[in-house]
Amino acid sequence: MIWIAVMLVVLTLAAALAVLLLENLLAAVAAASVVSLGVAVMFVILQAPDVAMTEAVVGAGLSGLILALALRRLGQATLDIDANEAEHDA
Amino acid sequence: MRNIATLLLLGGLSFLLLVITGGLLFGNPPMLIGQGIQQAAPTEVGAANIVTAVVLGYRGLDTLGELSILFAAATAGGLVLGSTRGRSGRPGGFILRTGVDLLFPLMLVAGLYVVMHGHLTPGGGFQGGVILAAAFFLPLLARPQESLDHTWLSVIEALAGSAFIALGLAALFEGRAFLTPLFDHGVLGALVSSGSLPLLYLAVGLKVGAELASLLVRLSADDEGAS
């Protein structure tokens, strides 16, 4: 059990770092969803199923959808890193 | 320079958080209010899910405030984004369209189930409302030309919000405090139990679902300018 918790925390922290460090914004959005999913599993372990459900539905699902839609509207929803870089420098 | 200051702040912050929690009664908190609520909730409110009893029964005013914040945020978002011009883009492929047609009723049922069983199992108006919003948004992904009717969404949202407040006000006429659960609270664990809590959660679910669906529709629309 303790190893599950350790692995979860490591995964979540790594995803949180990836949110800040990934060049591609679409990948960063995906990493943010991974953070939410990891936190949701932690809520389950911490005996908070209500909150876990909310976090999984809202944080990992809807929030990622909103972020991705906004990214598309910003014209940066691309898997091409060069395009992002060009935009960033402009 | 700015980065160094930031790092110093972060180091201090994490140190502080760790030290403060070192002094907490961690893992065995002195839960005075929580204990009281757990003992009183089954007989006072009658909801098997005590979190629901707290959210709607004991702290219903908080939930009303939260609904207002969500309403303000969604309205401000719509205002900032301005009037939408409709969607362009290719319709989705065969797999996307078929999958959406298949998923839409299932998600509708799942969302309504989560909303209606909020007082028995984990779930409730917020989670179910989000599922409903996603269910109504999915067809727009497959068929970008269609659009949800904003008028209907506004009507549903307004009616649900009014119903929440009306249920709260109805308690006043019985001589009790605002948002006190009404009706008999029935058998613990039955679907029709815990008084007006399922009705309140239904109102919350519809309101949240309509708000978020209209927000998603606005966000997914095209810009007014070129870009």
Place this chain on the structure above:
Amino acid sequence: MNWAIGLVMFVGAVGLSVIGIAGMLMSNHLFRMVLALAVAEAGANLLLILAGYRWDAAAPILLPGHSTQAMVDPVPQAMVLTAIVIGVGVQALALSLVIRVRQHYATLDMRVARQRMQDALDQAAGVVPPRSQEGPAGERPLPAPTRTIEAGGPHD
């Protein structure tokens, strides 16, 4: 054994908050600041839930048989439940503001956007800016900036 799980998750919660705040402070990209805000939010929510966690307790849902079982504190859970939903509303508002900034100033970099906003303000007020950030430091007045704002100005 259970206390160790709580401890590990506490480290995770503090780490998430710190990483999120670091991202908000150190990043200049507006969209990434919104993402970092979401991460910090998740950390804060986890911290709140941990405050109500008991080692030996069950989830706060009554089952027909075990009504006298110890349960975790339901009050922080109810608070976090609302906090998550408010968080997504705030996030949507922030994103629409970011979209608006991009429409007006054609950039997502906070420094560039701030510079262009200042230029637009100065132009609207008819003031020659006393010192451009890109110019040499010093008190002597510089000529008016010749740089125009690309795709600037309100659309409507």
